Amino acid sequence: SQQGEEDPxxxxxxxxxxxxxxxxxxxxxxxxxxxRQNSGRGLVxxxxxxxxxxxxxxxxxxxxxxxxxxxxxxLITASRAADTAxxxxxxxxxxxxxxxxxxxxxxxxxxxx
Amino acid sequence: NAGVTQTPKFQVLKTGQSMTLQCAQDMNHExxxxxxxxxxxxxxxxxxxxxxxxxxxxxVPNGYNVSRSTTEDFPLRLLSAAPSQTSVYFCASSSSVSxxxxxxxxxxxxxx
Numbered sequence: 001s002q003q004g005e006e007d008p009x010x011x012x013x014x015x016x017x018x019x020x021x022x023x024x025x026x027x028x029x030x031x032x033x034x035x036r037q038n039s040g041r042g043l044v045x046x047x048x049x050x051x052x053x054x055x056x057x058x059x060x061x062x063x064x065x066x067x068x069x070x071x072x073x074x075l076i077t078a079s080r081a082a083d084t085a086x087x088x089x090x091x092x093x094x095x096x097x098x099x100x101x102x103x104x105x106x107x108x109x110x111x112x113x
Numbered sequence: 114n115a116g117v118t119q120t121p122k123f124q125v126l127k128t129g130q131s132m133t134l135q136c137a138q139d140m141n142h143e144x145x146x147x148x149x150x151x152x153x154x155x156x157x158x159x160x161x162x163x164x165x166x167x168x169x170x171x172x173v174p175n176g177y178n179v180s181r182s183t184t185e186d187f188p189l190r191l192l193s194a195a196p197s198q199t200s201v202y203f204c205a206s207s208s209s210v211s212x213x214x215x216x217x218x219x220x221x222x223x224x225x
Contacts (some may be wrong), residue, residue, distance in 0.1 A: 043214075100171075
């Protein structure tokens with residue numbers, strides 16, 4: 001069964017706007033990661049946040065983690081057409097290892113020029 | 114570095130045929146994994162390996178075999194293909210000191 005669930009399933013915005021995607025999960029985690037997948041390509045790692053962190057930034061990306069609500073959000077600021085992709089959250093479970101991630105179903109982001 | 118490579122990019126099989134999906138990485142990563150991606154299902158873990166000679170099952174292992182004779186290679190074998198195995202298959206690797214997984218470009222498999 002899926003550990004993470006992204007919301008919304010699809011998001012369409014204009015270039016320059018901010019995009020926010022959410023991820024909810026069910027069990028205790030060690031870390032939560034966000035990946036991007038361009039159409040027909042493999043996944044690319046974007047950012048990782050550990051269970052003892054609440055917020056993390058990387059360039060135009062901002063990730064928050066609320067372990068009490070078992071949820072995370074990914075904010076992409078000043079979006080560009082090149083940000084059009086599917087975004088997945090993946091959780092590493094507490095007591096688990098680096099090689100076992102559980103992925104959500106993804107959010108399809110479309111940034112219109 | 115080439116990173117994670119997968120071959121073939123696309124394959125069509127008939128029900129009952131067998132084939133091997135190849136995966137190789139040149140980053141000296143200990144961990145390697147196989148996922149399948151189906152529409153609306155996200156990625157699901159098939160098998161994984163924590164090092165040469167060590168493999169284990171993931172969430173959806175039935176119908177697939179793996180082996181890890183070297184650090185670099187982690188082939189996925191379909192013993193008797195079924196239409197339910199039509200999917201996109203991704204191989205990934207990671208090191209023991211980082212949680213980041215590096216993905217290959219995928220193999221698109223169609224079973225008729």
